[in-house]
Amino acid sequence: MKKRAVVDRKKCAYCGACVAVCNLDANELVETYLEIKENCTGCGACAKVCPLGALSIEEV
Amino acid sequence: MYDVVVVGAGPxxxxxxxxxxxxGLEVLLIEKRQEIGTPVRCAEGISKTSIERFFEVDKRWIAAEVIxxxxxxxxxxxxVMSEEMAGNEVGYVLERKIFDRQIARLAAKAGAEVRVKTAFEKFERVGDKLKVQMRCIGEKIEVETKILIGADGVESKLGRMAGIIRTLKLDEIESCAQYLMSGLDIDPNYTYFYLGRDIAPGGYAWVFPKGENSANVGIGVLPKMAEKSAKEYLDRFIEKIGMKGKIVEFVAGAVPVYGEIETAVADHLMLAGDAAYHSDPITGGGIANALAAGYYAGLVAYEAVKNNDFSAEFLKRYDKLWKEDFGKKLRRNKKLQEKFLKMDDETLNKLAKSISxxxxxxxxxxxxxKELLxxxxxxxxxxxxxxx
Incomplete structure (x- = not known):
């Protein structure tokens, strides 16, 4: 089962914390919009660092 | 062609x-947000000396002064630490929305071109210059430059693209949440720090007064030790100390607590501020070092243009300058942070009692x-x- 990070846009405060810990550069803060790219493997580092708990790992 | 392109219009x-x-260099400063200085991602505390060494302080930048x-x-x-001698760790609580804009304006006034809502995309080395691609209000543009300075924050794209820095691990970054609260009953002459694994695992909570009974009330936690989000720890902290006030602003962010990096340069490239993990590993303070690093990067850019040498070897002059200024402090405070992370709440109580x-x-x-020693x-x- 493939995993990936999913962002709750209503919770995200686009602070960039998740970008700083992503080993695959899968997260990108496009001004005030967090983009999670296809290469995300759902390792969960970004979910742990998110100050708001706006990121979760889902099976796809 | 530009002499310097700077990515990120923070301090x-x-x-x-x-x-x-x-x-006298030809400079382009780009900022991906449409406004400089917002959203704020900072507790806004800085010592007086570290700001006064660069600027004549404008009253509008200062939300509060603490002793x-x-x-x-x-x-x-x-x-309690009282500032009988002139300021050290915290002296001013800034209004970053105004401060950041003002520094960008000073850059513009000095002749730099400023472009907002312009995001850095990638760079390419072509001969003895760089081609830099960016996106300006939806439109792709490409410029040429001799030097590229990455001041693009904790999420620095440039630094990782260039291979200067590596991704932060979950014990090398603080996850932070903060409210600006009003209607508080606090003594505005002090900043307040609350330690402990229960309150803020691997970090601390803070209250920085911002004038008129308001304050930045925030928390930083180490994701490796935290079991909940920073915001949940913050709400719990406010309830625990019984702080009563209205939340009028919310701030989220992250601070590198990495310590000193080996080098902040590569051919044609320099990193400064949070992008170079210049923030302090124990206090999380980043503005002072960011200002100093930015200043040195600007100076070395000038020397590089004058000498027509953009090699990493030449740009190492920049490493030397920032390391001499605050590299030792980063190393020292990283050691202290490692020690601090191992202390349980009982140990912290014991230490506090001994110097209270x-x-x-x-x-x-x-x-x-020194006192603890x-x-x-x-x-x-x-x-x-x-x-x-």
């Missing part, structure tokens, strides 16, 4: 752009550690040489 980037432009700090251990033992009531006249991390030489023995 580091604007300072670099300002310095380079004042030296000291009060630190609380988990059982609320109080350690002592009149700490200097407001600095070093002053506390007197009371508990064995516990902190390995830090002795670094702090005395």
């Amino acid at each position: 580091a980037g604007s300072m670099a752009a300002k310095t380079a432009a004042e030296k 000291g700090a009060k630190i609380y251990s988990p059982d609320m033992t109080e350690v 009531g002592k009149n700490l006249k200097e407001m600095s991390v070093q002053a506390i550690v 007197k009371a508990h030489p064995r516990l902190l023995w390995d830090l002795k040489d670094l702090f005395i």
Whole structure:
């Protein structure tokens, strides 16, 4: 089962914390919009660092 | 063709752009947000000396001035530091929305071109220059430059693309949440720090007054040790200390607590501020080092253009400057942070008790550690040489 990070846009405060810990550069803060790219493997580092708990790992 | 393109208009980037432009270089400063200075991602505290060394302070930048700090251990033992000598760790609480804009304006006034809502995309080395691609209000543009300065924050794209820095691990970053609260009943002359694994695992909570009964009330936690989000810890902290007030603003962010990086340069490239993990590993403070780094990066950019040498070898002059300025402090405070992470709440209580009531006249991390070393030489023995 493939995993990936999913962002709750209503919770995200686009602070960039998740970008700083992503080993695959899968997260990108496009001004005030967090983009999670296809290469995300759902390792969960970004979910742990998110100050708001706006990121979760889902099976796809 | 530009001499310098600076990515990111925070304190580091604007300072670099300002310095380079004042030296007569052709400078472009880009900022991906549509407004400079927002959203704020910072607790806004800075020592007086570290801002006054670069600027004549404009009153509009200052939300509050503090004379000291009060630190609380988990059982609320109080350690007071009063600033009888001129300021150290915290002296001003800034209004970053105004401050950041003003520094960018000073860069513009010095001749730098400023572009907002312009995001850096990638760079390519072509001959003895760089081609830089960016996206400006939806439109792709490409410019050429001799030097590229990455001041693009904790999420630095440039630094990782260039292979200068590696991704932060979950014990090298603090996850932070903060409210601006109004209607508070606090003594506005002090900043307040609350320590303990229960309150803020691997970090601390803070209250920084911002005038008119308002304050930045925030928390930083180490994701490796935290079990919940920073915001949940913050809400819990506010409830626990019984802080009553209205939340009028919310801030989220992250601070590198990495320590000193080996080098902040590559051919044609320099990193400054949070992008170079320049923030302090124990206090999380980043503005002071960002300003200094930006200043040095601007100076070295000028020297590089004058000498027509953009090699990493030449740009290492920049490494030398920032390392001489605050590299040692980053190394020292990283060691202290590693030690701090191992301390449980009981140990913190014991340490606080041993120096509580002592009149700490200097407001600095070093002053506390020195005092602690007197009371508990064995516990902190390995830090002795670094702090005395």
